[in-house]
Amino acid sequence: MSNTTSRGRLAIVVGGGPAPGINGVISSVTIEAINQGLDVYGVRDGFSDLINGDTSRVKPLSIGEVAQFYTRGGSMLGTARTNPAKKDADMANVLASFEKMGVGYLVTVGGDDTAFSGSQVYKRAGGKIKCAHVPKTIDNDLPLPPGIPTFGFETARHIGVGLARSLHEDAKTTGRWYIIISMGRAAGHLALGIGKASASAITIISEEFGTKKKITLDHVCDLVIGAMIKRRAQGKKYGLAILSEGLLENIGEDGLKTALGDDLNRYGEVERDDHGHLRLGEIEFGRLVKNRVGKRLKDLGLKVTIIDKDMGYELRCADPIPFDAEYTRNLGYGAVKFLMSKDSAEYGAIVSFVGGKMVPLKFDDMIDPATSRMRARLVDVDSENYECARRYMIRLEATDFSDPAKLKKLADTVKLTPDQFREKFEYLVK
CATH class of the missing domain: 3.40.50.460 (Phosphofructokinase domain)
Incomplete structure (x- = not known):
């Protein structure tokens, strides 16, 4: 596969579990990249073929082909959890595959594992492949800026x-x-x-x-x-x-x-x-x-x-709601914009939007070298958001044990004495 355009060739790889909006990213990346003068190729089923040096299922993508999938669930390229960074031989095959295809730009779509895979392609390619990662997970656990969800959530x-x-x-x-x-x-x-x-x-x-x-x-x-x-x-x-x-x-x-x-x-x-x-x-x-x-x-x-x-x-694999349909269009566009910028020659990045503006987050700043993963964004249990959630839950609370009338009513429900009920369940509120 030789390069036939003046600006090069871009590959799209999807990894990890499905999430609503994947096709929106594929569509928007393809449209913007082609409009920028790039050839776009879709890699089927993540890195699973490339680790064996197999490019037979890699296919060119056109605007007409991807546009119809913009608001559809699933992934027109499939997905896989294959880790190309697990073995040096696997990564070597991936890099050789991209070189054979003439790929100079890579967009990975996935969670923290796929982000790490993309970062390693960028690192080991030695500047020959510029890389942008679009963060995806319905878990919303990637450390994006506060208040910014992962697409699909x-x-x-x-x-x-x-x-x-x-x-x-x-x-x-x-x-x-x-x-x-x-x-x-x-x-x-x-x-x-x-x-x-x-x-x-x-x-x-x-x-x-x-x-x-x-x-x-x-x-x-x-x-x-x-x-x-x-x-x-x-x-x-x-x-x-x-x-x-x-x-x-x-x-x-x-x-x-x-x-x-x-x-x-x-x-x-x-x-x-x-x-x-x-x-x-x-x-x-x-x-x-x-x-x-x-x-x-x-x-x-x-x-x-x-x-x-x-x-x-x-x-x-649900069809994305309007929020994610709009969001993935931003992310796909932002990924190509980053790749075509001078910054992409300096570092690989995770694409984020803050206040309506694209903000590339450097792989080196986002991925913990000790674990090869991004630090998980956890629910802040000290926030008013979580405090509100707890206030409307039905749970045993400290007052259920300090108020004799409440304690007796609960104990009577399961035919226990108040002391027996306290012995079994009071630890839950301590």
Whole structure:
């Protein structure tokens, strides 16, 4: 593939999990790059072929081809979690593939792992390939400037809230509880956003435990049980509990084995991906929590119908809402603008928009060399935003134990004495 234009050739690579708006980025990058005089090529399924030196599925992209996908979900180029920086031979094959194609510009679309992959292509190409990364994740956990979301998050929250509200109505109609597991490996933004906007009874995220406190499975289950008891004491036998899947990773493999022993095998295999992450989707966290909560409720003499529901895959390939459709057009345009600027010869960057202006964030400033990942942007549990969310949750609070009348009502709900109830649940509020 020889270079036939005066300005060069640009490749687009999508990595990580799907997120609403990927096609918007592909479309806007392609249109702007072609208008700038570049040839544009789409690399199929991330780096999975390139690490083997295979360019057979790389295809040229045209404005007419990509324009129709601008507001569609999914990824017309597919995606993969292949890590080209894991082995020197793999990276060498990737660089050789780009050289064979005549690629001088690269746009990567993905989360922190794909950003690291893009940064390594830029670094090891020695200035021959200029690189811009467009940050994507429905988890909203990348360290962009304050108040700036990752694309896909707002659409995922929008769709998730609609599903949660429907399940809430079902719970109310049938007198049952739903335990919903929301995607969000490193941070609880999506779980909290869905829970807060759908008026769920309780939302539990890893950040609320702080960095010094080890999360245990039983602590998470007792928080759910406490909400159920308190709702029952208020005369309501239904509700929604939303849990961030990141709780599972923070409980950890050892914590799961301590709590479950050999029973862990009933809920899936403990596996890791190419980037060292636990494959959270391989463990049925919702069913695990449902069964453990159900058993503990039975021991308390409380009959509750519980349904578990994983929420995530339904959100990732949805058509982007107008926010993300507009946002991805900005990001795609910004990526090409950065690549065509003199700054791209000095550093590779993650593309961000602040106050309507494109702000390139240097790879070296964003990626922690010790972990090869960006530092996760966590939910700020000291903010008024989180404080407000907690105020409207149904949880056991300190006043439930300091007020004798409240304590007795809660204890009577599960046929315990106030002292017995205090012994079982007061630790939750300390």
